Amino acid sequence: MNPPHLPPKRWPKVVFALLLALPMAGLAWLASRNLFLSNLHAHLVSKALIAISRGHLEFIGFSYPPFPFLLTAVHPTTLTPSLWAALASGVLLWTLWEQLSDIEVPVILRAALVLVFVAPAPTAFLLTQSLNGAFSLMFYALAWRSFLRFIKERLTWAGFNGGLWLGIAFFFNVYALFWGILYAASTFLLYRLYHTAKQREERQTVWAMGFILIFPPLLTFSAWSYLSWIFTGSPLQFLKDPSGPIYAFFRPNAASTYTLWQAAKLTAVDLFRLPVVWVAGILCALDSWIWGAVYALIIVGITLMRSWGFVYPEALAQGTFMIMVLMALPTRLTRPRRILLALAVVLQAILVVLMPSRTPEVRAWQNALTADHPAVQDQLEEAIAQQLAKAPRHSILADDRNAYRFIARGHTAEPYLLPMDATYTTAVVNPQEYVSYVLVAEKQTPGEPLGTRYAYQAPPGFVLSATWPGWRLYRRKDAPPLLSLSAP
């Protein structure tokens, strides 16, 4: 029967999420003004530009994760991925705010917790300069919130939402699978926490709940593996990309990995920077040992993954820990507990100031935010990219696995003849016949034929036209110089 019900007003929530996204968008704009472009976003923009230029969306058959690429393809400029990331951050912060509000954390403490969540440089970097990371954390938070309601209140829709969020998250980050496994494993523990002894006997219930959470990420993983198999002949090819987060897992000899001890130290450092996580974690664990076990699961999980060659970035790890403990805080904290948490917030804020990020790219981003002028390296890269962009169509032989930053900064892939083009292989052997310029990275990327041949010698009929740190540009003898700058 149709009960009389009023549709809930959604617009205030949307407006609030947008408001929370604004500071992130501001940070993105500031960095962009100083010509900062993260590696990840450069990758995304270049892939989108190439796909649009060549008119073949099948390109995504080789590009995982697909959604960041598709979102960037909507309007492929260097600022676009950052704006998307800011939007995702808004939703993420709103989710955190809502959850803290649901468990009745006082407004001031709530605001402080949200602020301290975004304050660490790695997190703020991730939320503005990593579309994949921002969306992953957003889905992780949404899924965790739904998961907790599913377990506590047995709300079926919440469980399905949680599973679906994780399923979508897989298209942003392969770690969605890990989270799915983590949630499913946590179900066995947390179900005991919230339900009576009789209900605990319902093993089938717990299995079903766990399965509901793991199914969507498994489905999306299987679907993408199938596509990978269709397009590349190898179902897991998309995970073996050298720039992907688990390349080292598949090729331990080709990339450096951490020992278990090193990985544990890394995780410990990540945790050390987050006093809020210790305090909130202890508060939860004091209520029940089960929470301690769940947190141990994720800490051990991330450590093991790192030791196996998975790149679980600093920012993602910190974000994961923060979301996990803050959202699981007990309802209606007592006054002493609130004070303890507030002290942790202050301590975390101090650590944010005192401890710089260990990631060079994050530090570069921090500099870009605070400096009056763009970094020399960024200025140079921007200038070269703009001039290369003016070259005739398909006149520069290059490999986008290393030339992606020039493509992204130039806002076009038209001048380049790239591995996806049909004539690329023959052009590498005999560039004189096909192109006027050859752009080569001095540091070779595995499997890249261009660098192997021409990193240190000009192709037949070509002369060295320009060099700058890490790069060489050859010019066919009859072609005009392309760059007005000389090598610094």
Place this chain on the structure above:
Amino acid sequence: MPTRRLGEQLLALGIITEKDLERALAWQKRTGERLGRILIALGAVRRRDMYHALATLWGIPFVDLTQRLPDPELVQKFDPERFVHDSFIPIEQKGNVVEVATAEAPSDRVVEYIQSVLGPVEVRFLATTEWDIDYAIRATLREWVLDLATYGLYYRHPEECAYTVLTRSQFIALVIGALSLVALLYFYPRPTAIAINLLINFAFLAGIVFKFVIALAGASAERLEPVTQEEIDALKDEELPHYTILVPVYKEANIIAKLMNNLRALDYPPEKLEILLLLEENDTETIEAARAARPPETVTFVIVPDGKPKTKPKACNVGLFFARGEYLVIYDAEDRPDPDQLKKAVVAFRKGPENLACVQAALNYFNAEENFLTRMFTLEYSYWFDYMLPGLDKLRLPIPLGGTSNHFRTDVLRELGGWDPFNVTEDADLGIRAAAQGYTVGVINSTTYEEANNHLGNWIRQRSRWIKGYMQTVLVHTRHPIELARNVGLRNLIGFIMLIGGTPMTFLAAPPLWLMYAGWLVTRSHGFDFLFPQGILYLSLFNLLLGNGLMVYLNMLAVFKRRYYHLLPFALLNPVYWIFHSIAAYKALWQLLTKPFYWEKTIHGITRVTDESSPPST
């Protein structure tokens, strides 16, 4: 009815005891029902004996209408609906005197009506039972009743009846469409084939999105109880209305005894129940079995006149004609409704909007554990009734009624024209017809347990009938699409097309796609590549990989509300179940062309599950 006097009279005649009378009077105090009905419902007195006593009280003779049938010519001068409504029937006219059998105290109103038809005649009353009146109507107006049940809707609203499979304009449109398609395939084979492929894939996608939205809306309303226990407890027996239960049975002699037990379990004052067992005239075996079951006096056998089409809706229309209850519900013979279902329906009607025509209870199965088919069927029904229908209800989209356990306001049902006997899913059709006429259909949180089909052949017969009925319903309600859109609104129209049109379309379109895919997997041929240019390739890949996966995932919802967790792995086997659906869909299409009104009878009572005491929850 003169209460005290009737009781005393029955006591004096030695028909009832003091104890019976006291019990009945106490009962009457609680329910406010007539003493006679209560005594009959309690089994303290036989209907005939009571009316004999009433005849004495009224001071008129008793007449047994099975022995003395009314004059058909005389009867045909009157409106038969008045006979049912006012419980009388004229028997014979001799000169200026008309003898009228009545089951109510003689009244001036009846006299005035008789005189308005026959002129200034003298009316002489004879007492009889309601059962006798109904019997006399069926006996003397057999052809009229048959005609009403079969063609009633067609005479009133021919456009709303599936008697005409295709109207002239539909036929012309179909021929033009088919010819155009052939011409396009001849002159532009490649683009046309691609366009068809695109259309099919897009329809699949739309169907997936639609079902996804509805199911999640249903899931979010999972905790919503349209009727609460407090509301049920607050009901007073004397405020409960009369309720008619229609039970159409055909060739189901083996489950009559079970049916009686199930109906006895209903928590509703028996004297306010009118149970009409609808038996087909030529189904002597079931009629004998029904008699042998010795049902209580509250159960009335209604013999449905034999005639084509021999369908359940036709039987129900006969039942509707004789129904005297304010509300009416249909149960199948093997149904086991929750005991408080009728009360929940009453509450739902009372607190629902004025245009609420019907409430649908959930259906589920007691023999889920029997085999693969019953498990899949249980999953499907749990998904449909526990999530899809509440989702449609929440989003205010038209609800196609399920086969049984749909509760109606009797007057509205009559206004709507009853069931379409030519539509083999008359229930789904009725839900849509109600929506088209501005009525709404709701759902109640009560379940009727049925017997899941456990035999593949039987299952395909049943499913082909349902799918054929969906096709008929689409054809009927799209005869005037603009008018329909104007009546129900664009949103409801889309909902109707997606749900009723999309179901057969999906199952018909799937096999060619599966075959193409299987062919490609085996041969790796590029013969079909031309059908899949870039966009269509992505769309079909999405449907294949994620769309199907999502449908399987949504089906997993089914296990949660009723805690059928052990059925969860079977949701993964849905693709196998879909193949059965497609076989049934092609059979349905064939029958729509060759035998549009043929009712594929589902055989009931073949389950080997003997313990029906509890549903198969974990």
